[in-house]
Every structure is written in C-alpha cells, then in structure tokens.
Amino acid sequence: xxxxxxxxxxxxxxxxxxxxxxxxxQSYVILFPEGMIKLHGGAGEILKRVDGKTSVGEIVxxxxxxxxxxxxxxxxILGMFDIAVGKAWLRxxx
Amino acid sequence: MAQLNNGVAASVTQKQPLWLLAEVTYRCPLxxxxxxxxxxxxxxxxxxxxxxQWIAALRDARKMGAIQLGISGGEPLLRxxxxxxxxxxxxLGYYSNLITSxxxxxxxxxxxxKEGGLDHIQLxxxxxxxxxxxxxxxxxxxxxxxxxxxxxxxHGYPMVLxxxxxxxxxxxxxxxxxxxxxxxxxxxxxANTQYYGWSLVNRDQLMPTREQLNRAEAATxxxxxxxxxxxxxxxxxxDYFSDRPKKCMxxxxxxxxxxxxxxxxxxxHSARVLPGLEFPNVKENGLEWAxxxxxAFNKYRGMEWMKEPCRSCDEKENDLxxxxxxxxxxxxxxxxxxxxxxxxxxxQLIDEALANSQKPFLREQPIIFRTDKNSKKYVEGxxxxxxxxxxxx
Numbered sequence: 333x334x335x336x337x338x339x340x341x342x343x344x345x346x347x348x349x350x351x352x353x354x355x356x357x358q359s360y361v362i363l364f365p366e367g368m369i370k371l372h373g374g375a376g377e378i379l380k381r382v383d384g385k386t387s388v389g390e391i392v393x394x395x396x397x398x399x400x401x402x403x404x405x406x407x408x409i410l411g412m413f414d415i416a417v418g419k420a421w422l423r424x425x426x
Numbered sequence: 427m428a429q430l431n432n433g434v435a436a437s438v439t440q441k442q443p444l445w446l447l448a449e450v451t452y453r454c455p456l457x458x459x460x461x462x463x464x465x466x467x468x469x470x471x472x473x474x475x476x477x478x479q480w481i482a483a484l485r486d487a488r489k490m491g492a493i494q495l496g497i498s499g500g501e502p503l504l505r506x507x508x509x510x511x512x513x514x515x516x517x518l519g520y521y522s523n524l525i526t527s528x529x530x531x532x533x534x535x536x537x538x539x540k541e542g543g544l545d546h547i548q549l550x551x552x553x554x555x556x557x558x559x560x561x562x563x564x565x566x567x568x569x570x571x572x573x574x575x576x577x578x579x580x581h582g583y584p585m586v587l588x589x590x591x592x593x594x595x596x597x598x599x600x601x602x603x604x605x606x607x608x609x610x611x612x613x614x615x616x617a618n619t620q621y622y623g624w625s626l627v628n629r630d631q632l633m634p635t636r637e638q639l640n641r642a643e644a645a646t647x648x649x650x651x652x653x654x655x656x657x658x659x660x661x662x663x664x665d666y667f668s669d670r671p672k673k674c675m676x677x678x679x680x681x682x683x684x685x686x687x688x689x690x691x692x693x694x695h696s697a698r699v700l701p702g703l704e705f706p707n708v709k710e711n712g713l714e715w716a717x718x719x720x721x722a723f724n725k726y727r728g729m730e731w732m733k734e735p736c737r738s739c740d741e742k743e744n745d746l747x748x749x750x751x752x753x754x755x756x757x758x759x760x761x762x763x764x765x766x767x768x769x770x771x772x773x774q775l776i777d778e779a780l781a782n783s784q785k786p787f788l789r790e791q792p793i794i795f796r797t798d799k800n801s802k803k804y805v806e807g808x809x810x811x812x813x814x815x816x817x818x819x
Contacts, residue, residue, distance in 0.1 A: 356491030363521035
C-alpha cells in the first residue's frame with residue numbers, strides 16, 4: 333500500500349468534499365467540484381464511519397463486528413483507505 | 427464510478443440525470459469570443475424563467491436523481507434571485523456550483539451564498555496578462571477577477587478556476603498555472619476551446635497549432651509533477667486534434683440535463699442548432715416527461731439511430747459516434763459519424779479547419795465578439811458567416 337495506512341490513523345472526509353446517501357441511486361456518494369464518486373456497498377459502509385474521530389483500527393473492528401461472515405475484510409478495508417487517501421477524498425486528521 | 431449503461435434507445439428511459447445545468451440567463455457583461463452560447467441568444471433574454479419556475483425545476487430534477495447542480499449563464503449574477511435559488515438547492519441536497527465571470531460578486535452576495543449553502547464557485551480567468559484577458563472578453567475585467575478570486579478564497583470556498591484556452595493564451599499555460607497557484611487555486615480546468623456558438627464563428631482565429639498544443643500539454647504535465655495533489659489540473663483536450671471523437675456529454679440523455687434561461691430542456695449546450703428537433707420546455711410538460719419520454723431526448727439515446735460507419739464500428743460504445751451538433755454544424759448531417767473521427771467520411775472538414783487556422787489571410791478576419799448587437803444580427807438572419815459551416819464543400 334502506497335499510503336501506509338496505520339490502525340492508529342484518523343481520517344476525515346476531505347475539505348470541499350461531501351459524503352451523503354443518495355436515495356435515487358441507492359448508494360453513498362462523495363461529491364466535490366466537478367465530480368461525484370458512487371460508492372458501492374462495502375465502500376459506502378467504510379466511508380460512512382470516517383468522521384474525523386474514529387481511528388482506522390476502530391473502523392476495522394466495527395466492520396468485523398457488523399459483518400462477521402465476511403472473510404478477510406481487514407485487507408479490503410485498508411485497501412479502500414489506501415485508494416481514498418490516494419485520490420484525496422480523505423484527509424488525515426491524526 | 428458506476429458503469430453507465432449505453433443500451434439501446436427506449437421510449438422510456440431508466441437513466442437518471444445526475445447533472446443539472448441551469449443556464450439561468452443569457453445576459454452577460456462579458457463578450458467572450460469563444461463563448462459556446464448560441465449566437466442568437468438575444469431572442470432568449472426577455473423570456474427568462476421566474477424564481478418560482480426555477481425552484482420548481484430544481485425540485486423536480488432532484489426527485490429524478492440530479493445531484494450536481496451548475497448555475498450558469500450568461501452571467502448568473504445578473505439575476506437578483508441567485509441567493510434564493512442557491513438556498514433552495516442546498517435544502518434539496520444538491521452539490522451546487524456557481525459558474526461566474528466574477529462580475530457582480532460582492533461581499534454581501536458571497537456571504538449570502540455561504541449562508542445559503544452554496545458548495546463552490548467556479549471563476550473564469552483568461553490570461554496572465556491584462557491585455558489578452560481584456561481583449562478576449564472585450565471588457566476591462568482582469569483586475570476585478572483577481573479581486574474576486576481572493577474574495578472566494580477568503581470565504582473558505584474551494585477555488586475552482588476555469589481558463590478557456592485558445593491561440594491567444596495557449597503559450598502562457600505554464601504562467602497561467604503559476605498565477606492559479608499564487609491565487610491559491612484548488613482546481614484548475616484548462617478548457618481548450620471547443621467549437622460551438624461564438625467560438626465556431628471565430629474558429630480560424632482561436633484554433634492553436636498542434637505544436638502550441640503539445641507545448642501546453644508538456645507545461646501542464648511539468649506543473650503537475652511539481653505541485654502534486656495540492657492542486658488538481660484538468661487539461662481538456664480539444665477534440666479537433668484527436669483521431670477519435672469525444673463521448674459528447676457522456677452520451678445523449680445519459681447523465682446531463684440542461685435547462686436554459688427560457689425553460690427549454692436540452693441534453694447538451696448546443697442541441698438547439700440541430701434541425702427537426704423540438705425541445706421540451708419546463709413550462710409545458712415538466713422535466714420528468716422531458717427527460718424520459720420526449721422525442722428529442724430519445725432521438726439520439728443509445729445507438730439505434732446510428733448509420734455507417736458507426737453502426738458496425740467496434741469502437742461505437744467508446745464514443746457513441748461523438749457529437750451530433752458537431753457533425754451537423756460541420757457536415758450538415760446530424761446522424762453521421764462526428765467528423766473528428768478518422769473513420770468518418772467527413773474527416774477532411776477537420777483537417778481543412780486545422781489547415782485554415784494556419785493561414786494568415788483568415789486570421790485577418792475580425793473576431794466577432796459575443797455582444798447583444800452581434801447576436802441580434804444572427805437572430806435577424808445575418809447568417810453569412812455561419813453558412814460556410816453548414817454545407818459540405
């Protein structure tokens with residue numbers, strides 16, 4: 333992973349970006365100038381927990397707890413953080 | 427991003443208009459020679475939708491799934507109800523963008539936009555030099571634009587600069603990006619001129635050479651390497667210099683919906699140039715019908731309308747045959763492959779345009795600025811300068 337995501341890291345939605353549920357699309361989206369990212373199921377579940385307070389480790393634990401049947405979700409979650417940080421949808425708070 | 431479905435045209439579409447562009451007025455204090463607005467805009471300046479009609483349109487479009495809202499024109503700030511429209515858009519859950527020349531943006535108004543929940547402001551800039559900026563807009567607005575840029579930044583807005591690129595400023599792209607950086611820009615769109623409306627009239631004067639374009643692209647890439655993620659730079663490639671056409675508007679009636687000053691509902695900015703199409707109007711059947719059922723929106727949806735060489739082309743899903751307006755404006759045939767495509771029988775029209783733009787005698791034609799006076803001439807049928815683009819030689 334290029335952005336070296338740590339369990340202790342805390343992220344927030346990047347400045348000038350907005351995260352919201354879109355009823356018409358039945359998915360979460362990230363909105364920013366001139367663009368929109370549609371987040372499919374799992375990606376939305378991860379990013380809706382990003383609030384500038386909860387650490388990556390806590391989000392991983394929460395998701396494992398919420399989806400006990402999903403296998404090896406930790407690497408998927410860290411991978412999603414890696415993408416989101418790389419694309420500058422998230423900013424590091426701590 | 428979700429994969430968009432380019433299925434066949436149906437009489438009722440399941441697609442959602444994600445982007446709504448509200449061209450709230452065609453009135454404009456600037457007279458840019460590259461404006462894509464219709465040359466006969468003057469006939470739409472006295473029948474603008476009311477505040478209530480705009481708000482109803484925003485509400486209806488939002489129900490249909492529209493989420494990105496551009497408030498554009500003309501110069502939207504010439505209307506005094508933009509504050510009201512912005513506040514309503516925010517309540518409805520839009521991510522809203524005011525697309526402005528900056529003329530008319532005051533501390534009081536920007537404060538009201540902030541309170542109303544406007545998400546960002548896209549400011550047009552034109553060059554690093556006052557001379558070129560004032561020349562191409564046919565106004566003295568260079569200093570004002572810089573002040574407005576600072577005002578946008580000081581109110582905590584993302585700074586989104588749009589710079590239309592043409593022969594007169596393309597050699598300055600490196601310096602334009604440095605100016606953007608100094609102004610604290612977060613996003614810069616270097617929009618190479620596409621040729622519709624006023625820019626088509628002035629095409630021979632505005633088109634850069636291929637060498638200029640290559641240098642500008644190299645300067646952009648060098649700048650990107652230096653500043654990294656801090657500032658996002660979009661370099662919108664002019665399609666005349668390409669071998670394949672753009673997937674215009676991401677497909678006709680796929681994701682974009684435009685409501686014009688007088689309430690016409692369009693799948694793209696310049697669709698009204700196309701012959702034999704009657705566009706719906708919000709005052710008549712409403713947006714839902716316009717998007718889903720109107721004959722105009724279904725006309726070029728999907729691929730059923732195509733003829734050869736598009737119909738059997740193995741790349742047709744990539745670009746959906748390109749731009750219908752461009753095909754019509756250059757060849758007179760709206761249903762032919764976009765002339766930009768090297769597989770189009772009309773490609774020579776693009777090659778000739780590229781060659782013509784290098785001929786000094788054509789450069790001596792005066793630039794036709796986007797003014798009410800010039801527009802009135804087009805409304806009245808002074809079409810001599812347009813006709814040359816309609817007929818195949």
